[in-house]
Amino acid sequence: MKIATWNVNSLRVRLPHVLDWLTVNQPDVLCLQETKMQDENFPMAEIAAAGYQTIYTGQRTYNGVALLSKQAGYDVVTAIPGLDDPQKRVLSAIYDDVRVICIYVPNGGSIESEKYQYKLKWLAALNSWLRDMLSQHQKLVVLGDFNIAPEECDVHDPALWEGQVLFSLPEREAFREVLKLGFLDSFRLFEQPEKSYTWWDYRMMAFRRNMGLRIDHILLSNELAKICTACAIDKSTRKLERPSDHAPVIMELRTEA
């Protein structure tokens, strides 16, 4: 079973990339963030033509998440229970017997901003929810754009990013607190190339210079970590015309077909 995540930064613009990527990679489930479109505009027909079913929850201009899958998902959840949040950042469903939770964590603006406080509050609510979900689902995947680079090796220049949003200590602590609930970072279960990142600024030729951050993650419950056979970042999409600034991350589980 292949499960992947990709912040597409506008599904309208990136739809051709997504369709190509589905055809080439054949994931069982692809989670998208920043679709930036209302539900009535969702390109369900084009995606169905590629052989994928869709679940989505979107809004105009900002945010928006979607699940594309070969088989139908069920028991859909579209928000963190108990968190009053109009922003569409969460989508979850069960595929086969695996509970998949797709998240788009708030960016946080800058450390001094209200958006940063919103991010920390959001992460605290996520933690409580995931604790609850773990008690109900042994096979649990939490994946998406976390907007947190957890370790120094996930940042091209840790000194430059020290204390900045995406790499500040409270955010990294929140990430560690999620791991402590009983998750493993699937990317780090395997030998990986040095300086592996999932996001590069559009400016400064950052991709060409590999000035990136690893902020998109796939976390696995212990039960799933035991059967995880691979996890990799696909940098190839970042070289396309009009690319998303994020690269997809893809993970594979050894499951009975």
Add this chain to the structure above:
DNA sequence: ATGGCCTTTATCAAAGGA
């Protein structure tokens, strides 16, 4: 490096992203 670049919008300048 107080911006650069990309996307969106009751656009053509400003906000948000990361």
